[in-house]
Amino acid sequence: MTIQTPPFQKILIANRGEIAVRIIRACKELGIRTVAIFSTSDRNALHVQMADEAVCVGPPETNSSYRNIPNIISAAEVTQSEAIHPGYGFLSENAHFAEICHSAGVVFIGPSPESISLMGDKARAKALMRETGVPVVPGSIGAVASEDEGMEIADEIGFPLIIKASAGGGGRGMRIVHAKDGFSNAFQSAQTEAYQAFGSRDVYIEKYFIGPHHVEIQILSDHDGNVIAMGERDCSVQRRHQKLLEETPSPLLTPSVRSKMSEIAIRAAKACGYVNAGTIEFLVDDKRNFYFIEMNTRIQVEHPITEQAFNYDLVKAQILIAAGRSIEDVPKSIGHTIECRINAEDPWTFTPSPGTITRMIQPGGPGVRIDSWVTTGSVISPHYDSLLSKVIVTGRNRDEAIARMKRALSEYLVEGIKTTIPLHLTILDDPDFIKGKYDTGFIEKVMAKRE
């Protein structure tokens, strides 16, 4: 991708935390001026200090600030921003917001509202993928209309199964059912929970895999119809279905499975007319059969491992694609990369640990990248997610990457709040992790070993 004149003069970043900082960095390298938005509790946050301009969009509650569409659009208009980058979370997968940006004459840096709403309805997305020849997790085709229909599907696919909210995300709105007698209750409560959390009662049913691997493919596509796959990320180290540590390449995949998955992911992206950066998520069993679960139509938290492994800036690519530039260079993977998510949480109970960071020293040195928004004195608010920073290390091979991550985390000093660093150090010392033998049930086993 050749950079001549800046693709935009000014971009508003509709987010906070480390991803807002990350996007500002990309804009600076492209010669683009930046506008931060902030809530009253984020007045002194790093993204506000780093941006050229900043606009307060409301009080700490996210519905009144970071999800407040009228205030954000007004901020873009007042500052004459040409484009909005939504980051992840908040409004990033809100088709209505993308549409409003278009009608306000502001470029939404992401896919079309149609692609967002199609893939945001997970039951519909799965049905489309199935039609396109993408292998999907066995289960209902589309949303399940009634409990009776759900029961028929349950009889077909057997137990355990999982009931998911069609509009769900972030690991919420999922119910695992182990036997027939638990089905009715689970179905009804899943519907109610789906409605309360996402405003839609639609649910769908899937076979529940025991100990699968979560492997996802990074996709990049432009307005000229070029679609490329940029390798995989293994995100199987999870607790309560939330990712904790990610790596690329995946220790599970073989070159032939990788290229098959990439080919299928490209097909999936083409099927929904996808433009910009996106991720196709798969569950993979021990025999390396893979099944589509969902597509994320935004930049992912874990995107830096792909960036480091390929020496390629995905956020800059998103901006250039949104400005109509085409993808020219297809990068080649050059190393092994691991990311650890450092959350403000008790490392063993995962209860949030908000408060003030009284002292912080972040790691550095060869092969270490820190995507962070905090420093000594930062206040961690209970209103927002608990992600403080991401430590991303790259080595010539997996062993070097693991040694480097242990070294980096041992340098990391955080006082005043609890973090997930001790858990990460335990994972990195685990013999199964070192052998690359882990699945989504891994953290539970790590916890059991402690008891």
Ligand code: ADP
């Ligand atoms: P969300 O979008 O809410 O994060 P996903 O569909 O991406 O939900 O699933 C999140 C995680 O839940 C997966 O990475 C996996 O660990 C687990 N999961 C989802 N579907 C299944 C399934 N059918 N069988 C086993 N585990 C699953």
